[in-house]
Amino acid sequence: MTDRDLSQLAxxxxxxxxxxxxxxxxGPTFLVKESEGLFITLDDGTRLIDAMSSWWCMMHxxxxxxxxxAIHDQLDRLPHVMFGGLTHDPAVxxxxxxxxxxxxxxxxxxxxxxxxxxxxxxxxxxxxxxxAVGFPGRSKFATIRSGYHGDTWKAMSVCDPDxxxxxxxxxxxxxxxxxxxxxxxxxxxxxxxxxxxxxxELRAVFEAHAGEIAAFILEPVVQGTGGMYFYHPDYLNGxxxxxxxxxxxxxxxxxxxxxxxxxxxFATDFCAVEPDIICLGKGLTGGHISFACTMTNxxxxxxxxxxxxxxxxxxxxxxxxxxxxxxxxxSLDLLTGQDWRGTVAGIAAQMEQELxxxxxxxxxxxxxxxxxxxxxxxxxxxxxxxxxxxxxxMGVFLRPFGNNIYCMPPFVxxxxxxxxxxxxxxxxxxxx
Ligand SMILES: *Cc1c(COP(=O)(O)O)cnc(C)c1O
Numbered sequence: 001m002t003d004r005d006l007s008q009l010a011x012x013x014x015x016x017x018x019x020x021x022x023x024x025x026x027g028p029t030f031l032v033k034e035s036e037g038l039f040i041t042l043d044d045g046t047r048l049i050d051a052m053s054s055w056w057c058m059m060h061x062x063x064x065x066x067x068x069x070a071i072h073d074q075l076d077r078l079p080h081v082m083f084g085g086l087t088h089d090p091a092v093x094x095x096x097x098x099x100x101x102x103x104x105x106x107x108x109x110x111x112x113x114x115x116x117x118x119x120x121x122x123x124x125x126x127x128x129x130x131x132a133v134g135f136p137g138r139s140k141f142a143t144i145r146s147g148y149h150g151d152t153w154k155a156m157s158v159c160d161p162d163x164x165x166x167x168x169x170x171x172x173x174x175x176x177x178x179x180x181x182x183x184x185x186x187x188x189x190x191x192x193x194x195x196x197x198x199x200x201e202l203r204a205v206f207e208a209h210a211g212e213i214a215a216f217i218l219e220p221v222v223q224g225t226g227g228m229y230f231y232h233p234d235y236l237n238g239x240x241x242x243x244x245x246x247x248x249x250x251x252x253x254x255x256x257x258x259x260x261x262x263x264x265x266f267a268t269d270f271c272a273v274e275p276d277i278i279c280l281g282k283g284l285t286g287g288h289i290s291f292a293c294t295m296t297n298x299x300x301x302x303x304x305x306x307x308x309x310x311x312x313x314x315x316x317x318x319x320x321x322x323x324x325x326x327x328x329x330x331s332l333d334l335l336t337g338q339d340w341r342g343t344v345a346g347i348a349a350q351m352e353q354e355l356x357x358x359x360x361x362x363x364x365x366x367x368x369x370x371x372x373x374x375x376x377x378x379x380x381x382x383x384x385x386x387x388x389x390x391x392x393x394m395g396v397f398l399r400p401f402g403n404n405i406y407c408m409p410p411f412v413x414x415x416x417x418x419x420x421x422x423x424x425x426x427x428x429x430x431x432x
Contacts, residue, residue: 003088003286005420008031008043009029009031012026012027012029012031012260013029017243019215019312020269022176026382026395027385027388028048028385028388030042030046030048030392032187033056035050035062035063035065036061036063037061037062037410037412038050038061038062038065038412038413038417039062039208040062040397042233043132043295046222046392046395046421047184048391048392048395048396048397049094049395049396049417049420049421050062050397050414051391051396051397051398051407051408051409051424051425052397052398052399052407052408053283053287053408053409053410054287055282055284056224056256056261056282056283057116057149057285057286057287057293058287058288058410059111059260059261059281059283059286059287059335059410060286060331060334060335060410060411061260061333061410061412062287062410064286064288064330064331064334065291065411066330066333066334067285067286067288067327067330067331067334068288068337069330069332070326070327070329071288071289071323071326071327073091073326073332074322074323074325074326075369076101077322078221078322079322079323080263080318080321080323081322082317082319083111083315083319083320084315087320087329088320088322088325089136090320090322090325090326090329091111091320091325091412093325093328093383094111094325094326094329094332095109096332097329097332098293098295098332100336101153101265101266101332101336102295103266103268103278104274105273105274105297105298106274106275106278106295106296106297107296107297107298107301108295108296108298108300108301109293109294109295109405110293110294110295110312110314111291111292111319111320111321111324111325112291112292112293112314112316113290113291113292113316113318113319114147114150114281114290114291114292115150115156115255115279115281115282115292115351116151116152117148117150117152117292117316118255118279118280118281118294119149119150119152119154119155119158119217119253119255119294119320120150120154120155120314121279121371122151122215122216122217122253122277122278122279122294122296122380123141123154123155123158123214123217123251124154124253124312124313124314125212125277125294125296125300125304125312126214126215126249126251126276126277126300127139127140128304128307128312128313129214129249129300129303129304129307129318130214130249131163131307132303132304132306132308133303133309134251135211135214135247137211137212138210138211138212138213138214138248139212139214140174140175140176140206140209140212140213140214141157141158141176141177141213141214141215141216141217142177142178142179142202142206142213142215142216142219142248143158143174143176143177143178143179143182143216143218144162144178144179144180144181144182144218144219144223144227145161145162145178145179145180145181145226146163146181146227146229147159147160147181147217147221147223147226147253148160148164148218148219148223148224149217149219149220149227149236150255153172153173153174154174156169156173156218157173157174157175157176158176158201159226159229160226161178163227163402164226165225169254169411170266177205177209177213178248179198179201179202179205180198180306181197181198181200181223181227181229181231181270182197182231182232182235183196183197183198183231183236183430184196184197184198184231184232184234185229185230185231185232185341186221186230186231186232186233186270187230187368188232190234193194194238197232197234197235197238197381198235198356199235199238199242201238201338202238202242202243204241204247204347206242206243206245207246207250209432210246210247210248213248214248214249215243215248215249215250215251215253215276215277216239216242216243216248216249216250216322217251217253218239218251218252218253219252219253219257219267220233220236220253220254220255220258220266220267220268220270220271220275221236221262221270222251222255222256222257222261222262222267222370222373224256224257224400225256227402227404228373228375228377228404229407230368230370231362233267233271234271235313236268236270236271236273236331237272237273239273239359240273240275243276244383244388245393249276249277249300250273250275250276250277251275251277251278251279252266252267252268252275252277252279252280253270253274253278254266254276254278254279255270255279255280255281255282255292256282258276258280258281258283258284259280259284259332259335259346260282260283260340260341260371260372260411261283261330261344261371261372261373261408262349262368262370262371262373263341263344263345263371263372264371265340266278273306274297276296276297276299276300277294277296277297277300278294278296279291279292279293279294280292280294280295281293283331284303284328285324285327285328285331286328286330286331286334288331289321289323289324289327290324290386291321291324291325291327292333293329300328335364335411340411343369343411344372344411345407345416347371347372347411347413348370348371348372349416350415350418350419350422351369351374351407351418351422352369354418354419354422354423354426355367355374355376355422355425355426357426358376358425358426361429361430362432363378363379363429364376364377364378364379364382364429365378365379365403367376372408372409373406373407374407374408374409374421374425375404375405375406376404376405376406376425376426376428376429377403377404377405378403378404378405378429378432379403380403381403382400382401382402382403382405382428382432383400383403383432384399384400384401386432387399387405387428387432390424390427390428390431390432391424391427391428394420394423394424394427394430395420395424396420396421396424397419398424398425398428400428405428405429405432406424407421407422407425409421
């Protein structure tokens with residue numbers, strides 16, 4: 001039999017790599033034919049509710065008409081043009097919109113292709129800034145454990161050193177400074193004692209290594225892939241003060257938390273501080289096309305611009321792709337044109353109620369909800385492939401990782417569908 005005769009799935013299993021999988025021993029994979037709203041339709045007609053928002057980005061549902069229309073219209077005018085020496089309405093209009101909704105001090109926007117790249121860009125900006133203002137030795141980064149910032153080299157270097165597989169790439173990864181994840185959770189009262197709130201440890205690292213640290217990078221309030229952990233926003237206030245004291249830049253990676261997912265428009269809105277650099281991605285285009293951006297303040301922009309060589313050393317081929325800009329603008333209009341806060345609060349309240357029974361199950365360590373993020377943390381690893389198959393029987397697409405059975409439903413999820421998602425999660429928690 002030649003490869004031409006293989007079924008679609010057989011060809012896929014033989015030749016295509018999937019995210020974080022064994023290419024020679026692939027797990028169960030379903031062939032998707034189309035998607036609409038909450039549903040992914042498989043080739044046999046099975047319809048599954050996408051409880052993951054397709055890796056947390058499809059927040060207005062699949063094939064959202066406003067977003068697909070924006071892409072169609074843009075496709076007929078200008079699908080792409082290089083951004084060197086040229087600009088276009090979609091880039092400018094999206095920029096205006098982003099400035100409206102993000103912290104006021106973030107005034108400069110760098111458009112790029114994916115979240116990982118936006119993190120690379122943020123880290124390069126920080127290093128170039130420190131170089132420009134007279135600290136060429138400041139080229140490393142500090143971060144908190146259990147973080148996740150993407151799969152490219154520099155982003156990977158600030159992912160959790162244990163789950164981020166540093167041992168595998170040892171020698172090839174830059175060594176960074178890690179502190180414990182903030183110990184006070186978002187539900188607890190803030191503890192002012194630096195010995196107990198994590199800020200004492202951060203100060204100690206800054207005191208010992210400030211001369212070599214360009215920036216402190218972290219996911220504000222919600223750590224996603226690194227463990228679905230929600231910590232107290234006051235940690236960020238303390239971190240901001242320490243960064244200012246030691247001349248270290250503060251980078252918020254809001255790729256997972258941005259655009260209402262946590263119940264605030266951005267997780268930085270939980271606290272009074274603004275970062276020097278922010279990374280946005282995932283939900284930026286409502287999940288319809290790959291896109292991300294890195295935004296910074298005048299201080300960093302003027303530092304980089306005033307240094308030598310002055311130019312910022314990055315420029316992707318598809319920078320500010322007009323299709324992606326148009327999709328992002330449509331997605332942001334959808335978001336800000338609705339009562340997103342009420343919607344997310346409704347999803348949170350229902351998840352709180354429906355996931356609560358999991359607390360009584362023998363292998364459950366914790367149940368937590370923040371905004372439209374629901375997590376059942378088990379005290380053992382959960383097989384994603386097993387979960388995948390069982391959730392499918394329940395008409396839901398769920399893909400746990402590590403110990404966490406979790407969902408990030410699209411904001412358009414109706415109560416009945418959300419009920420099916422939480423029922424699916426409870427079943428997995430009982431059976432796996
Ligand atoms: C997903 C994610 C990234 C990486 O984004 P990609 O688009 O997958 O490259 C970076 N940081 C955080 C917090 C993420 O959740």
